[in-house]
Amino acid sequence: MQRRTLIVSLFAATLLFAFGTAGAAGNIAAGKKKAAACEACHGANGNGAAPNYPALAGQYQDYMIQALHEYKDGQRTNAIMNGMAAPLTDQDIDDITAFFASLPSKLSSLHGKVQGAK
Numbered sequence: 831m832q833r834r835t836l837i838v839s840l841f842a843a844t845l846l847f848a849f850g851t852a853g854a855a856g857n858i859a860a861g862k863k864k865a866a867a868c869e870a871c872h873g874a875n876g877n878g879a880a881p882n883y884p885a886l887a888g889q890y891q892d893y894m895i896q897a898l899h900e901y902k903d904g905q906r907t908n909a910i911m912n913g914m915a916a917p918l919t920d921q922d923i924d925d926i927t928a929f930f931a932s933l934p935s936k937l938s939s940l941h942g943k944v945q946g947a948k
């Protein structure tokens with residue numbers, strides 16, 4: 831009986847792992863092209879062109895997907911981002927966020943500096 835419980839648990843853990851990692855949606859190369867419209871503010875390296883533009887590089891993809899859907903459907907209001915997110919399809923959002931998530935984050939080296947500073 832104990833052995834059976836172990837096998838069932840292992841199976842469940844494998845399923846969890848498989849679905850847990852399936853969150854990495856989107857195509858990075860396609861996202862890089864689509865992100866050209868975002869670079870003026872979020873920076874070509876994704877770390878923000880100025881302190882008032884959030885750094886997206888290395889950010890959790892799930893978080894950015896959520897934020898963009900909220901801007902798109904108006905649950906999160908920001909005059910700029912509501913307009914930027916409006917034309918994006920689900921696929922665009924997956925691709926663009928895959929790209930930004932793949933970029934190296936500068937967050938760990940920000941201490942004592944201003945965001946967006948080179």
Ligand code: HEC
Binds near residue numbers: 872884895897
């Ligand atoms: C004209 C400047 C500008 C452009 C262009 C722009 N953004 Fe933004 N973005 C902002 C600002 C400002 C905020 C912060 C808004 C807020 O406080 O909700 C923001 C917020 C975000 C956030 C949420 C970040 C967080 O930490 O919560 C995401 C994700 C995002 N933008 C993605 C994009 C994508 C993808 C594009 C291109 C399709 C884009 N942005 C284009 C200015 C811009």
